[in-house]
Amino acid sequence: MSMIEFHNVQKYYGDYHALRNINLTIEAGETVVLIGPSGSGKSTLIRTVNGLERIQEGQLIVNGQDLANRKTDMNRIRKNVGMVFQHFNLYANKTILENIMLSPRIVLKRDEEENKKLAMSLLDRVGLADQAQKMPAQLSGGQQQRIAIARSLAMRPKALLFDEPTSALDPEMIDDVLNVMKDIARDSSMTMLVVTHEMGFAREVANRVIFMADGQILEDDSKETFFDGQPSNERARQFLGKIITH
């Protein structure tokens, strides 16, 4: 079953055409990496999937619900589709443990004991169980991002969206975060859409790589075609050449 389907999606900011005729299907359990130069619309695209950005035209079906329909309950979508942000966006006024437990408690009405058990096991999974009682500001960026991932996982989502999860991190922090993400990607039931320039991550766990520029999808390849063959699109080839040499 497909988890996310874009059909001729258009998105405008005023006169600016941010997403141009997007057609894209992501199957349940797939890990898809989205790359492209800044301003290409990849963040906009990923933010439409959980309704943080509204689309103006076309059809966007996520987990069986049409997001173009004004009547669609966004909160229902977001229960099933988590998001990890570039700047973590942990709740500054809550402890690490509360950050993870809050939404399951008030949105899913999960039993408190079970909630805490799951939260602690997730903290353990991201290697930060000893930080449970700290405030977000006391943690490093890499730690905060791993907490943000744990917070999303606590909702037991079907899909996770990652919007440049390592771009704001110091280099030595990036691997810890990527390892957690790889761990999730290997779980075959989780659908992942990841905006990143970490090509090592893409090579290792992605099923597909999508290249965007100027609000359009220019390339949509399997990982093998993209890295081992050659992207057919000239701009995609150039872009790949630039980021691979780093």
Added chain:
Amino acid sequence: MISIFANYGPDLLLGLGRTLLCSVIALFFSLIIGSMFAIFETTPIKFLRVIARIYIEVFRNIPLLVITMFFYVVIPLTFAKVDGFTAGTIGLTLYTSAFIAETVRSGIQSVNSGQMEGARANGMTFWQSMRLIILPQAYRYVIPPLGNQFINLVKNSSVLAFVAGFDLMYQGNVIASNSLDTINTYMAVGVLYLVITMPLSYYMRHLEKKLA
């Protein structure tokens, strides 16, 4: 001044009590009403934003005395009978709410927008995100200006004197005209206002340090 306290102590204390009561009621409700309009101003719903804008501009830009007179004179003519204390307290509440709304709104807007996005992306509704994540942080930012509003509120409660609200200022006026000792009477009244405002100001400072 001692003799004023000695001769008119009970009257002054009565006034002090009235001023305190009016201030507490007005503070409580203006914080609620003000926060409500602050949230309205920051919602994605245009209708609520417009309502909030109109409220704030109207009540912020009309003198408190005029608002109070409206409730004291106009409302009794058409609707229910209200005494001076009630009219004054309502007027003061509505007036102060407009300022508190602006203060709290600035607090909400200084909370990083990522906080709201993080909460929404985790399935919380706008109201849940506001109540649990945004407002607690917003209040922390605006404790100093809120303290100013609270102190202004206490001082502005002297508007009750104009509508026979039997507050501290009203008692002062009465005592001054009875004793003919104007200077000492108003000094005593000033001291009693300080009795309310100084601890309030000290408490807000304490809160600011504690939460910062």
